Amino acid sequence: MQHFNAYEMAVQQFELAADKLDLSEDMRQILRAPKRELTVHFPVRLDDGSIKTITGYRVQHNVNRGPAKGGIRYSPDVTLDEVKALAMWMTWKCAVVGIPYGGAKGGVICDPKHMTRGELERLTRRFTTEISIIIGPHSDIPAPDVNTNSQVMAWMMDTYSMHSGFSVPAVVTGKPLSIGGSEGRNEATANGVLFVTRRAAHRAGMPLQGAHVSIQGFGNVGAIASRLFHNEGCKIVAVSDTTGGIYNEVGLDPAAVQRHKMAHGTVATYPAARRMGSAEVLEVPCDILVPAATEGVITEENAERVQARIIAEAANGPTTPEADTILFKKGCIVIPDILANAGGVTVSYFEWVQDLQSFFWHVEEITLRLEGIMNRAFDAVTGMAERSHCDLRLGANMLAISRVAEATLVRGIYP
Ligand SMILES: NC(=O)C1=CN([C@@H]2O[C@H](COP(=O)(O)OP(=O)(O)OC[C@H]3O[C@@H](n4cnc5c(N)ncnc54)[C@H](O)[C@@H]3O)[C@@H](O)[C@H]2O)C=CC1
Numbered sequence: 001m002q003h004f005n006a007y008e009m010a011v012q013q014f015e016l017a018a019d020k021l022d023l024s025e026d027m028r029q030i031l032r033a034p035k036r037e038l039t040v041h042f043p044v045r046l047d048d049g050s051i052k053t054i055t056g057y058r059v060q061h062n063v064n065r066g067p068a069k070g071g072i073r074y075s076p077d078v079t080l081d082e083v084k085a086l087a088m089w090m091t092w093k094c095a096v097v098g099i100p101y102g103g104a105k106g107g108v109i110c111d112p113k114h115m116t117r118g119e120l121e122r123l124t125r126r127f128t129t130e131i132s133i134i135i136g137p138h139s140d141i142p143a144p145d146v147n148t149n150s151q152v153m154a155w156m157m158d159t160y161s162m163h164s165g166f167s168v169p170a171v172v173t174g175k176p177l178s179i180g181g182s183e184g185r186n187e188a189t190a191n192g193v194l195f196v197t198r199r200a201a202h203r204a205g206m207p208l209q210g211a212h213v214s215i216q217g218f219g220n221v222g223a224i225a226s227r228l229f230h231n232e233g234c235k236i237v238a239v240s241d242t243t244g245g246i247y248n249e250v251g252l253d254p255a256a257v258q259r260h261k262m263a264h265g266t267v268a269t270y271p272a273a274r275r276m277g278s279a280e281v282l283e284v285p286c287d288i289l290v291p292a293a294t295e296g297v298i299t300e301e302n303a304e305r306v307q308a309r310i311i312a313e314a315a316n317g318p319t320t321p322e323a324d325t326i327l328f329k330k331g332c333i334v335i336p337d338i339l340a341n342a343g344g345v346t347v348s349y350f351e352w353v354q355d356l357q358s359f360f361w362h363v364e365e366i367t368l369r370l371e372g373i374m375n376r377a378f379d380a381v382t383g384m385a386e387r388s389h390c391d392l393r394l395g396a397n398m399l400a401i402s403r404v405a406e407a408t409l410v411r412g413i414y415p
């Protein structure tokens with residue numbers, strides 16, 4: 001396995017776009033560096049009475065276009081560099097869809113699969129307290145990401161509110177509906193992936209009806225995407241999670257796979273399907289590939305073997321710059337993460353706006369507004385890529401970085 005560092009990759013992607021935009025070195029320095037990096041070490045009492053010291057991070061990359069925004073992930077593999085990369089991608093993502101936020105991300109080094117509900121709640125409450133010095137409804141608004149969910153957001157909201165003395169629903173998004181969550185947030189990321197894939201498929205003259213789709217990752221984003229693409233008439237030929245992958249060229253029933261996953265904790269033992277490794281689903285014959293798991297999975301080592309015509313990046317950072325070059329040469333259309341998965345943060349923005357106004361919208365309105373934003377962003381990115389004779393990732397990064405650079409210039413740099 002080659003050395004992979006998400007932050008180095010994010011900076012490499014940034015420099016490619018900055019070169020193409022002919023950005024000055026001064027501006028590069030401002031936009032490259034994270035604004036704040038908070039590392040916290042804090043004790044959590046485990047159910048057996050012992051104490052474990054846990055490490056967590058919150059990084060705010062850039063706040064020139066608005067408050068920092070981005071999810072929190074729980075994983076044994078979290079590193080500060082990974083969180084810095086994810087925070088930088090959030091800055092570009094919010095800019096590419098034109099929502100008034102900067103970028104942030106958080107991570108806690110822990111293994112939630114081996115923790116009880118009580119332990120997770122205590123960890124979440126203590127982590128929230130530790131980062132409360134930089135989060136807030138007008139400064140930095142967390143949301144769910146890998147291994148966190150609406151329950152974790154509810155504990156965060158409650159902890160922050162306890163310290164404030166009153167309820168502050170707008171401090172996090174992705175909350176349960178009963179405490180100020182938004183209709184449509186759960187499905188938002190997958191919905192956004194579908195909207196931009198529809199548009200890309202149309203441009204490529206590929207009907208979605210009957211298209212073969214392979215999905216890596218079967219969590220919040222991947223499982224819901226499998227259902228939405230299935231409803232669209234696609235055949236879901238392969239899915240995987242950390243335990244392995246399954247393939248059936250006739251098509252899998254996503255609802256049945258989901259029930260199997262709920263009952264057995266894995267997709268890998270689902271019957272009537274050929275078993276394979278988690279990463280093998282990236283290489284199966286298909287029209288559309290949806291990486292929806294983690295970073296750095298499509299590399300120069302396997303890019304040549306990817307058979308899909310369209311890759312819709314539901315995950316953040318799944319494709320390395322070396323793989324991008326190979327895929328572009330092959331004529332594969334990569335819808336980049338900062339565009340493809342921006343549906344999640346877009347509906348988070350809707351949730352925040354609703355919380356601040358205490359006025360809630362119907363799901364139809366949310367879906368319609370989301371589709372409009374995703375389609376306009378897709379058209380803006382393809383327009384930039386065409387004018388600049390480059391792939392969609394470079395087009396998206398150029399668009400996003402130029403918007404953040406413009407905001408930086410117009411605000412002025414104090415001498
Ligand atoms: N939840 C959200 O709203 C958003 C999530 N994303 C990104 O989407 C990706 C997935 O996030 P969620 O679905 O929320 O997380 P999740 O924790 O709900 O699900 C992650 C899934 O990926 C699987 N997985 C992890 N590593 C894997 C590997 N190496 N091979 C195969 N499967 C693997 C896990 O088993 C699980 O099924 C992440 O990159 C996340 O940053 C992006 C935008 C918004």
Ligand SMILES: O=C(O)CCC(=O)C(=O)O
Nearest residue numbers: 070071143145344345348
């Ligand atoms: O919903 C949000 O605020 C951010 C979601 C997120 O972490 C992401 O888009 O990667």
